[in-house]
Amino acid sequence: MTRVGIVGGTGKLGRDIVKMLIDHKEISIGAVVTRKGSSFVGKDLSTLTDNGIAGVVIEDELLGTGDKCDLYMDCTSADSFLDNYDAYVENKRPVIFATTGFEPVHMDKIQQLAERVPVVVCPNFSIGVYKFLKLIKLAAVEFGVSADIDIIEYHHKFKKDKPSGTALAIADALRDSGFERDITMHSVRAGNIIGEHHVQLTTDDNERIEISHKAYSREGFSKGVLETIHWIMQKEEAGLYGIGDIFR
Incomplete structure (x- = not known):
């Protein structure tokens, strides 16, 4: 059975993943790590779920959990990753980054970690x-040469990063296709919206093409998490990987 260490397991994303994995037959939760000073430290994992006693005590120290985990899923923040970097190096386990908001300084450190262990950065x-x-x-190849492009993304009101990691990945995809003009991003944070992304290409001929993706539940998210866990456990060589490597 694959044992997953969930770092940032008491946050919104971390809790979603904990609830998804708690009763999984082939994947178990080896450790849950939260920030120092959290009221959850020392409590049983069941305090995050509706299940009975899980037998996993929530910790505030990542270093030393390597014997309990086969890989880690980081659900914290970009700056928290910098604080955890040395522990990831010491524990020598693959890491999946489920968070976003990385700046160049963070990506440099992630690249350094990826020289030691398999690392996946997956904004969605x-x-x-x-x-x-x-x-x-x-669409960018067909219509985007002279179009104005807008990315409009919607998420729940608790999501902190603007624009989202997925919106940034959309912009990267457009630029990879050769689009060189400015891309305008619009971020909405409201209610309990799971996630919506729209790309508008508006031409000088007064035509607009819109491509959208809407998530109506977290089922697709759950399947993607499981596939990513299975995928990274098959990787023996260190390296930095993304969504295209997993779902290709």
């Missing part, structure tokens, strides 16, 4: 989003 675990990015690249 939806398989549909991967296909969405492929469609966007095609």
